[in-house]
Amino acid sequence: MNGNLIGWHHCGKCGEVFKGTWDSHCPACAKSPLPSKKKINVHVVQGASSEIRKEFSPNLIQESSGSGQLVRIDTHKRAAGSSSSRSHSERKSKKSNRLVKFVAGWLICVGVFAGVIKWKSRSAPQVAVARTETEVSQQKKKWESENVDLFNQAYPALLQTATVLFEVVAPEALAQYCRQRPSLSSIIMNDGPKASFFKPESIELTEKNVIRPGDFPLIETIWTDKRGRNVEMVFAKEDERWVLDWESYAKSSTMPWSVFQGGDGDAEGVFRMLVRERLAEQNFSDLQMSLVFYEPSLLRGSPLGLATPEFLIDRKSRSGRMIAAALTARKENQPLMSSIFPQADPPNTARVCVKIRRSTKGEEKVFTLVEVLACHWMGIEHPGVELTDTP
Numbered sequence: 001m002n003g004n005l006i007g008w009h010h011c012g013k014c015g016e017v018f019k020g021t022w023d024s025h026c027p028a029c030a031k032s033p034l035p036s037k038k039k040i041n042v043h044v045v046q047g048a049s050s051e052i053r054k055e056f057s058p059n060l061i062q063e064s065s066g067s068g069q070l071v072r073i074d075t076h077k078r079a080a081g082s083s084s085s086r087s088h089s090e091r092k093s094k095k096s097n098r099l100v101k102f103v104a105g106w107l108i109c110v111g112v113f114a115g116v117i118k119w120k121s122r123s124a125p126q127v128a129v130a131r132t133e134t135e136v137s138q139q140k141k142k143w144e145s146e147n148v149d150l151f152n153q154a155y156p157a158l159l160q161t162a163t164v165l166f167e168v169v170a171p172e173a174l175a176q177y178c179r180q181r182p183s184l185s186s187i188i189m190n191d192g193p194k195a196s197f198f199k200p201e202s203i204e205l206t207e208k209n210v211i212r213p214g215d216f217p218l219i220e221t222i223w224t225d226k227r228g229r230n231v232e233m234v235f236a237k238e239d240e241r242w243v244l245d246w247e248s249y250a251k252s253s254t255m256p257w258s259v260f261q262g263g264d265g266d267a268e269g270v271f272r273m274l275v276r277e278r279l280a281e282q283n284f285s286d287l288q289m290s291l292v293f294y295e296p297s298l299l300r301g302s303p304l305g306l307a308t309p310e311f312l313i314d315r316k317s318r319s320g321r322m323i324a325a326a327l328t329a330r331k332e333n334q335p336l337m338s339s340i341f342p343q344a345d346p347p348n349t350a351r352v353c354v355k356i357r358r359s360t361k362g363e364e365k366v367f368t369l370v371e372v373l374a375c376h377w378m379g380i381e382h383p384g385v386e387l388t389d390t391p
Contacts (some may be wrong), residue, residue: 162221171185190255222300276293276352311367322375352372353373
């Protein structure tokens with residue numbers, strides 16, 4: 001190529017296009033258009049009256065000549081960058097999708113597992129309850145059959161004991177027909193004035209029932225004389241004999257309440273009483289119960305006897321829960337131990353056996369409810385009500 005050949009040049013410094021020889025300087029920046037330290041690719045433009053040389057940076061990516069399109073450098077870089085970014089985003093999105101699917105699957109498995117456990121926990125008690133109800137029903141039918149047989153076998157002995165009972169007077173003689181207890185003769189002697197006034201000429205069995213406190217069978221009976229007076233008797237089998245539970249018959253107490261209340265000094269006594277809660281509807285949410293006890297009569301269905309002073313008792317104590325259970329059973333007409341005796345008791349009362357202390361503070365007498373021993377009047381150790389250990 002001739003060094004004096006005139007042509008069009010592109011300045012590699014400032015980008016100016018000018019006409020001159022190959023070693024001409026750029027008229028715009030006055031510098032050589034060809035960098036001295038870089039290799040330049042020279043492209044000869046064809047189709048002109050004279051050859052035109054155009055210089056390009058060696059770092060440019062040349063496009064195929066067949067495309068016939070010019071590509072901007074910044075656009076090309078952005079496209080490449082966008083492609084790379086899009087590829088990275090797609091890979092990240094795929095990873096995120098896999099993580100979401102894994103977490104969702106794990107949560108579903110946990111939910112299914114929890115549901116199975118909950119279903120089993122619900123179904124197990126239902127089966128247990130159903131089985132228990134079935135067993136109770138079967139046991140009830142078995143007892144009903146056994147109770148009929150038990151009473152039929154015991155009836156001749158019951159009739160004989162009831163007949164002799166009203167012919168004997170001496171406490172030692174009466175004790176032979178009663179269920180044996182420590183100091184039984186003394187108990188009968190204390191109850192003598194109460195029991196001696198009922199001496200019927202004849203007596204007839206009008207009602208009967210079998211109860212099983214602690215699975216020990218007892219026969220409840222109600223007897224009526226010619227004057228229409230009713231008395232209650234409970235019989236237990238002892239040494240192959242059916243004998244009377246004296247405490248239940250006579251409503252035994254250490255002494256009559258009137259005597260105990262009028263006494264002097266400190267003392268304790270055991271009393272078979274009817275209990276009633278004062279202002280039960282108004283004070284049902286109070287921590288303490290206000291109670292009054294009444295002395296019962298020997299005859300069934302008689303009016304309430306002498307009342308005691310008011311007693312306050314903690315509802316959550318054992319004694320409080322026993323009295324609450326007895327009163328609730330009476331109110332709901334579901335007598336404890338399925339007894340037939342409370343039916344004739346005054347409304348809103350319950351049968352209890354309690355220990356009461358009398359003390360003197362200065363010149364004033366103070367009466368304290370020491371303990372509720374039982375929710376019945378029988379001389380047995382069973383409390384008559386089942387309580388849980390929790391308050």
